[in-house]
Amino acid sequence: MNFMNVLTADASAQAGGGALSLLITIGPLILMFVIMYFILIRPQKKKDKETQKMRQNVQVGDEITTIGGIIGLVVSLKEDNVVIETAGERNKIRIKRWAIQSNATIHDDLEG
Structure with a gap:
């Protein structure tokens, strides 16, 4: 074989x-x-x-952090745009909603 x-x-x-x-x-x-x-x-x-x-539950007055590290208060909201106001000289910056990394403001009605 x-x-x-x-x-x-x-x-x-x-x-x-x-x-x-x-x-x-x-x-x-x-x-x-x-x-x-x-x-x-x-x-x-x-x-x-x-x-x-x-990102969808962000409200006017919330303190947010963007993906670029900018911290500011939400001044106005539109469909996909958010205007934030930074500290100091109170500069206003328009960003897209997808650029929000975190929301430091806690809402009682959203928890639970």
Whole structure:
């Protein structure tokens, strides 16, 4: 018996249990994707949803911080634009809603 006959005999023996072999091969890969979904993707989607809710609930008079680090009070709100007033010389800056990083003002009606 030469080496090629051994390889073909081994390949034909493995072909008989194809479904179980395929499940054993692909199973860990599927399990890894499921674990990654619950550890990485799902919490990030939840955080994004909370951030979006915070940005939509900004009110006039709130103290916010922008993604650039500018801290100011909200003076006016329009659909997608927010005008903030910074401390000191009371400069007014117009920013987009998506540029709000955090809201330091706590509203009692939004908690809970």
